[in-house]
Amino acid sequence: MMRSYYRLALSTLIAVFVLILVGGVVRSTGSGMGCPDWPKCFGSWVPPTNVSQLPGNYKEIYAEYRHKKNMKFARYLRVLGMSNTADQLMADESILVEADFNSTKTWIEYVNRLVGVVIGFLIFLVAIFSFRYRKHDPRLTILSVATFVLVGFQGWIGSVVVSTNLTPWTITVHMFLALVIVALLAYLVHRAGHSASHLQPTAYWWLVTPWPCCWYRYCWARRCAKPSTRWRQRGREANGLTTSGYRFCSTDHFRGWCCW
Numbered sequence: 001m002m003r004s005y006y007r008l009a010l011s012t013l014i015a016v017f018v019l020i021l022v023g024g025v026v027r028s029t030g031s032g033m034g035c036p037d038w039p040k041c042f043g044s045w046v047p048p049t050n051v052s053q054l055p056g057n058y059k060e061i062y063a064e065y066r067h068k069k070n071m072k073f074a075r076y077l078r079v080l081g082m083s084n085t086a087d088q089l090m091a092d093e094s095i096l097v098e099a100d101f102n103s104t105k106t107w108i109e110y111v112n113r114l115v116g117v118v119i120g121f122l123i124f125l126v127a128i129f130s131f132r133y134r135k136h137d138p139r140l141t142i143l144s145v146a147t148f149v150l151v152g153f154q155g156w157i158g159s160v161v162v163s164t165n166l167t168p169w170t171i172t173v174h175m176f177l178a179l180v181i182v183a184l185l186a187y188l189v190h191r192a193g194h195s196a197s198h199l200q201p202t203a204y205w206w207l208v209t210p211w212p213c214c215w216y217r218y219c220w221a222r223r224c225a226k227p228s229t230r231w232r233q234r235g236r237e238a239n240g241l242t243t244s245g246y247r248f249c250s251t252d253h254f255r256g257w258c259c260w
Contacts, residue, residue: 005129005140006192012122013185019115020178026112032166033099034109036062038159047110051101059098067096069163085169095165116155123151123181126188140191147184154181 026032035041042048042058055061070089077086089095130144154177161170 002133002137002140002192005126005133006189008122008129009126009185009189009192012119012126013182013189015115015119015122016178016182016185019112019119020182022112022115023178026108029105029108031102031105031108031112033162034102034105034107035113036098036162037065038162039113039155041106041110041113047106048101049103049107051103054101058101063096063098066163066165069159070095073160073163089164089167092167095167097165116158120151120155123148123185126185137191140188143184143188143191147181147188150177150181150184154178 026034035047037043042054042062048054074086074090077083077089127144127148130141134141154174157170157174157177161167161174164170
């Protein structure tokens with residue numbers, strides 16, 4: 001057993017789950033635009049705690065910053081043959097609407113980024129440690145390095161999510177890549193815990209099966225969260241808030257139960 005690599009990979013996998021949890025907090029608190037730029041936050045490695053620490057025209061400054069970044073991203077999309085998507089992106093004026101400074105949301109997003117940096121460092125170590133076993137198990141090394149490269153790409157996609165002001169499809173890509181990274185790390189943990197010669201396809205079916213379900217659930221939730229969605233609600237209500245029950249989600253092309 002590759003004990004040291006196994007422990008490091010397992011710790012990294014657990015840390016990634018923590019990052020996904022933190023990302024959920026960011027999403028649920030509406031803190032995704034707590035930092036309008038990337039990788040810094042309001043132009044600093046340590047974000048401000050009060051609006052008085054920002055220039056008076058900070059909204060215009062960061063709106064212009066994001067506009068320039070979106071222009072570059074639109075060029076990439078056109079190279080990939082996604083001209084319609086690029087045109088829609090540049091024509092959407094709501095993307096450049098800058099939110100008022102909120103110190104709580106800023107620091108929630110900042111903590112999310114700090115956790116992401118730690119994860120990136122851990123995955124870098126996983127890739128480095130894997131070279132010890134490149135002769136014994138070259139696939140382990142290849143997948144470890146591929147995971148690290150994917151994390152770098154994930155970081156760039158995260159910057160696009162910010163520059164496009166949380167455009168839904170960029171968030172979807174961001175979430176999908178997170179699930180791919182989790183799946184790769186889970187496989188690396190499993191592979192490191194067993195000799196490659198003893199691995200059977202059925203031995204790690206559980207690493208593959210849940211992800212389509214998670215992806216379907218995520219797309220489902222995204223669809224139900226759209227403003228155009230019509231809700232019919234059942235359950236006990238107190239002060240306008242449902243304390244228990246269920247909601248029925250009905251859209252033009254989708255119907256489903258969202259339960260809690």
